[in-house]
Amino acid sequence: MKFRDKYTGTAITLHWLMALLIILGFLVGLYVADLPLSPQKLRILAWHKWSGVTVFLLLLLRILWRLAHRAPPLPVSMSALMKRLSALTHLAIYLLMAAVPVVGWLHSSAAGVSVVYFNLVPLPDLVGKDKALSHLFSEIHETLAWTLMGLVALHVAAALKHQLVDRDNLLQRMRW
DSSP states (O other): OOGGGSOOHHHHHHHHHHHHHHHHHHHHHHHHHTSOSSHHHHHHHHHHHHHHHHHHHHHHHHHHHHHHSOOOOOOTTSOHHHHHHHHHHHHHHHHHHHHHHHHHHHHHHHHTOOOEETTTEEOOOSSOOOHHHHHHHHHHHHHHHHHHHHHHHHHHHHHHHIIIIIOOOGGGGGOO
16 A cells, blocks of 8 residues: 555544544443442543543544545545445544534533533533533433444444455555
8 A cells, every 4th residue: 555545644643542532432421321429420520521522622633634634545446325425424423523522511511510621721611501401412412422433333344344345455544
């Protein structure tokens, strides 16, 4: 594979770092959801929020990077339909990487619990305290997070299919 057929080192690093943060943030969210209210739960929720804010900030950086650097071409063996489905799936993943943390932030704001990034940077509340709105945003946040995980699973399955079945080395584009 020629170097120009790969993503840049920055793009690869952002991809894998965000993948790790998204999966860990999801797992932490699942774990903390059923814990009784305690100082430990609040500490773990803070970690969950920090990962979400970090994903959102890295997403902004990733979008800026992507605007300045073209993606390597997809294999010529891919059909036009598969290329279109790939583009739509990637777009949906990007939209969800933005929506999940923002809706989580809205949920925290409506719950009356401010988000303080790494206990250093207080983020402004996006809405006033409202129990019903907090519940609604909580449900939306959870639904979007599960949807994101489903699309991530589809993304991984497609990458593995390309590597193991199609043998077109598509996965090599995202390796260091």
